[in-house]
Amino acid sequence: MAGPEEKHENASPRSLPTISDVARHAGVSPMTVSRVLSGGHHVSAAMQRKVENSVRALGYRRNESARSLRPGHRSGLVGVVVTNLTNPYYAEVLDGIGEILGEENRRVVFGTSHEDFEEEARLVADFVGRQAEGLIVVPSGGSAEHLLPEQRHGVPLVFASRRQEGVDVDAVLVDDVRGAEEVTRLLLDEGHRRIAFMGNALSVFTGQRRYEGFERAHLAKGVPVLPDLVRRGQQDVHAAGLTAHELLALPEPPTAIFSANNRNMIGVIKALYDVGRERGVDMFARVRLAGFDTFDLEELVPGDLSIVTHDARELGRTAAELLLSRLQGKRVDRPSRTIELPSSIRTRRRGEAPLAQA
Amino acid sequence: MAGPEEKHENASPRSLPTISDVARHAGVSPMTVSRVLSGGHHVSAAMQRKVENSVRALGYRRNESARSLRPGHRSGLVGVVVTNLTNPYYAEVLDGIGEILGEENRRVVFGTSHEDFEEEARLVADFVGRQAEGLIVVPSGGSAEHLLPEQRHGVPLVFASRRQEGVDVDAVLVDDVRGAEEVTRLLLDEGHRRIAFMGNALSVFTGQRRYEGFERAHLAKGVPVLPDLVRRGQQDVHAAGLTAHELLALPEPPTAIFSANNRNMIGVIKALYDVGRERGVDMFARVRLAGFDTFDLEELVPGDLSIVTHDARELGRTAAELLLSRLQGKRVDRPSRTIELPSSIRTRRRGEAPLAQA
DNA sequence: CTGTTAGCGCATTCAG
DNA sequence: CTGAATGCGCTAACAG
Numbered sequence: 001m002a003g004p005e006e007k008h009e010n011a012s013p014r015s016l017p018t019i020s021d022v023a024r025h026a027g028v029s030p031m032t033v034s035r036v037l038s039g040g041h042h043v044s045a046a047m048q049r050k051v052e053n054s055v056r057a058l059g060y061r062r063n064e065s066a067r068s069l070r071p072g073h074r075s076g077l078v079g080v081v082v083t084n085l086t087n088p089y090y091a092e093v094l095d096g097i098g099e100i101l102g103e104e105n106r107r108v109v110f111g112t113s114h115e116d117f118e119e120e121a122r123l124v125a126d127f128v129g130r131q132a133e134g135l136i137v138v139p140s141g142g143s144a145e146h147l148l149p150e151q152r153h154g155v156p157l158v159f160a161s162r163r164q165e166g167v168d169v170d171a172v173l174v175d176d177v178r179g180a181e182e183v184t185r186l187l188l189d190e191g192h193r194r195i196a197f198m199g200n201a202l203s204v205f206t207g208q209r210r211y212e213g214f215e216r217a218h219l220a221k222g223v224p225v226l227p228d229l230v231r232r233g234q235q236d237v238h239a240a241g242l243t244a245h246e247l248l249a250l251p252e253p254p255t256a257i258f259s260a261n262n263r264n265m266i267g268v269i270k271a272l273y274d275v276g277r278e279r280g281v282d283m284f285a286r287v288r289l290a291g292f293d294t295f296d297l298e299e300l301v302p303g304d305l306s307i308v309t310h311d312a313r314e315l316g317r318t319a320a321e322l323l324l325s326r327l328q329g330k331r332v333d334r335p336s337r338t339i340e341l342p343s344s345i346r347t348r349r350r351g352e353a354p355l356a357q358a
Numbered sequence: 359m360a361g362p363e364e365k366h367e368n369a370s371p372r373s374l375p376t377i378s379d380v381a382r383h384a385g386v387s388p389m390t391v392s393r394v395l396s397g398g399h400h401v402s403a404a405m406q407r408k409v410e411n412s413v414r415a416l417g418y419r420r421n422e423s424a425r426s427l428r429p430g431h432r433s434g435l436v437g438v439v440v441t442n443l444t445n446p447y448y449a450e451v452l453d454g455i456g457e458i459l460g461e462e463n464r465r466v467v468f469g470t471s472h473e474d475f476e477e478e479a480r481l482v483a484d485f486v487g488r489q490a491e492g493l494i495v496v497p498s499g500g501s502a503e504h505l506l507p508e509q510r511h512g513v514p515l516v517f518a519s520r521r522q523e524g525v526d527v528d529a530v531l532v533d534d535v536r537g538a539e540e541v542t543r544l545l546l547d548e549g550h551r552r553i554a555f556m557g558n559a560l561s562v563f564t565g566q567r568r569y570e571g572f573e574r575a576h577l578a579k580g581v582p583v584l585p586d587l588v589r590r591g592q593q594d595v596h597a598a599g600l601t602a603h604e605l606l607a608l609p610e611p612p613t614a615i616f617s618a619n620n621r622n623m624i625g626v627i628k629a630l631y632d633v634g635r636e637r638g639v640d641m642f643a644r645v646r647l648a649g650f651d652t653f654d655l656e657e658l659v660p661g662d663l664s665i666v667t668h669d670a671r672e673l674g675r676t677a678a679e680l681l682l683s684r685l686q687g688k689r690v691d692r693p694s695r696t697i698e699l700p701s702s703i704r705t706r707r708r709g710e711a712p713l714a715q716a
Numbered sequence: 717c718t719g720t721t722a723g724c725g726c727a728t729t730c731a732g
Numbered sequence: 733c734t735g736a737a738t739g740c741g742c743t744a745a746c747a748g
Contacts, residue, residue, distance in 0.1 A: 016486070016511050018741055029719050034743055042717060059507025061487040063422040065433070066741035069724045075423070077467075077488075085456070090652075098443070098470055107484060109435075112456055126465060129419040130435075149417025153374050189738090191421040237654070264655050273657050296484045296595075296624050299631050300658040311397070376725055387735050392727055400733060424725035425739045431727085 017058040026054035037062055068131050070113065076321065077280045079127025080110045083122055086236070089262045089293050089312050090138065093160060096316025097136055104324060111138050115204075115235060116142035121146035128155055134323045141203040156237040156326035158320040162205035163338065170326070171338040172319045176206055179308035179343040180213025181288045182257060186306055186345070188221045192256040192288060196247050198231040198240060198268065199260025207232060210260040210292060229254050240267025241274075248275050248283070259291035270303060301349050362665055377417040386410035391693065395420055395482070402644050416455045418682065425487050437485025437497045447620045447651050448496065449520060454674025455494055462682060471498050473562070474591060479504035480517025486513055488647075492681045497522035499561040514684035520563035520676040521696065528684070529696040530677045534564055537666035537701040541648045542616060544664055546702070548577045550614040550646060554587035554605050556598060565590060568618040568650060587612050598625020605694025606633050606641070624681035627659060644707065661708050668701040
């Protein structure tokens with residue numbers, strides 16, 4: 001594998017300069033360099049300059065790994081695990097997290113679990129091994145076992161968007177149940193009696209909660225939920241599209257579809273568009289849409305659409321702030337808390353679509 | 359700030375167990391633990407079990423910082439800087455990067471520069487300090503100064519999507535010039551003579567290149583580019599929307615708009631929609647659209663639309679692969695190379711919009 | 717103001 | 733097969 005040489009060359013031929021290199025170059029002791037680097041207090045101006053010049057000359061950067069080895073030192077690292085970065089919703093959450101952590105000069109090691117519990121566990125373990133001081137996780141569901149050691153060691157953890165049973169930590173959630181219930185009620189009040197549900201598996205927190213809201217609205221109205229119209233586990237736009245096609249091909253297709261997240265909604269819309277073209281009919285007039293999460297170009301949907309909206313970036317920010325307050329020791333040993341961010345419902349009617357009035 | 363205690367408590371009350379803790383717990387020497395952790399060769403089965411039990415009991419995780427301090431050891435960390443995570447395009451790129459690096463069990467420290475050169479420089483410096491073995495950067499433009507020290511130290515760097523003058527490194531790009539030229543020619547061939555350009559600042563690589571293509575098509579056709587219709591620097595959907603509104607409010611508005619990236623395109627579409635509603639006319643019939651980058655729900659745009667498409671995820675994957683080949687020493691000291699990914703043009707005509715046939 | 721000593725957690729080297 | 737010594741880069745704590 002390696003070259004013919006005995007001592008297998010490293011990928012980086014030249015290794016990074018150390019504090020000793022700088023010291024040698026400047027003709028001072030490593031300690032003086034260290035002092036200059038950490039603010040330059042109690043160091044003469046002359047030394048300061050010499051050291052600074054050497055630092056520049058060598059392109060020296062303090063080795064954070066070595067630094068964080070010292071007792072009492074912080075790594076400044078936070079581990080973040082999301083389930084699917086391709087969902088603009090989570091990209092927004094991550095951006096919000098980065099915004100707040102960046103202000104404190106902390107960095108993000110980041111990984112995508114792809115809704116895979118094993119991968120999530122691997123990432124969490126790895127991040128802790130890398131001395132991440134805290135974790136923000138969108139749990140994929142399954143269990144909380146992988147988080148128990150971290151808990152015991154006092155590594156602060158915040159759940160974002162979802163929560164996992166079996167471990168008691170801070171969480172930032174959306175009022176899934178209420179949002180789903182209200183928007184479903186809207187459909188029921190409009191007279192819909194065959195409403196499809198497309199969402200995450202029941203093992204996923206939001207999958208459970210949003211379905212619960214969906215169900216509650218039905219119960220309150222005395223309308224049965226139709227099992228045939230409940231579809232779960234579509235992970236991406238493509239899968240959601242296939243499922244929507246199935247629903248639309250039923251002998252008695254739904255008159256409304258509730259998409260419990262962003263990716264499902266996009267898939268449904270694409271399917272309506274496709275089927276409409278195939279059959280030469282306006283499917284958006286036949287199927288009422290409702291769902292969770294905003295998306296680009298909502299206004300172009302040529303039919304009635306109700307969206308349960310909340311601020312994904314704000315959710316990320318809040319999660320980061322919760323974590324920071326623990327990291328700064330403000331809330332150590334205080335009980336965990338869950339923040340439910342408010343959501344609101346936005347409805348756009350068919351008449352507002354651009355071509356309807358053309 | 360801190361509590362009343364003398365020794366200010368750390369955020370994590372209990373600190374992470376070390377290899378010595380495990381050794382003590384198992385009644386062996388740290389060295390035996392180390393051996394077990396790194397494969398368990400030359401260790402008796404009995405010891406193995408004891409150590410493994412202790413590891414589990416204590417929830418021990420190897421300290422990667424300490425580990426990567428040892429000579430010859432890799433951190434397994436790669437630093438990634440993107441300009442704007444909120445753009446689904448870059449989210450996709452990042453996901454592609456993560457996919458490839460994850461296969462090699464490497465992790466990503468990640469930051470968003472928000473097109474700010476200073477921030478980009480800070481992130482790069484920080485990542486190198488954290489012992490990132492390599493970097494993937496979407497350069498915000500400005501200069502390459504911040505990258506020269508890394509270069510000297512042999513930290514492999516790959517540019518993604520954009521390139522920066524002044525430093526000679528691998529890059530994965532899109533054939534911006536050709537794509538922009540061809541799609542612009544399409545508009546010119548359709549007879550458009552007032553085509554607006556909305557893109558990045560000229561200081562941004564793609565801003566320069568995509569404008570170049572736009573200009574070339576005009577030159578080839580002998581049609582002048584109208585300076586009034588060239589708008590640059592809109593960073594997000596909102597800003598792009600405002601600019602589009604301005605263009606549409608001109609005494610002689612453009613008959614076509616070329617959006618040089620995803621965020622501009624979305625802003626333009628929203629503006630057309632809004633103006634259409636205000637004026638009660640179908641703006642999508644009056645303004646021909648073209649641009650770079652796919653987006654969700656393209657099919658709902660109720661007018662002619664041409665998109666220069668390329669695979670963002672594949673771009674990310676390729677960047678990661680280039681980096682890996684350097685990290686694995688396969689291409690050390692080989693000249694840098696630039697890969698231009700192919701793009702294709704997809705055109706969707708108005709007649710294909712869902713409501714047009716309703 | 718400057719330098720020396722020592723040790724953070726780990727694994728390579730060498731002894732046993 | 734197991735353990736003791738050593739040093740990676742850095743900085744508190746203590747000289748001088």
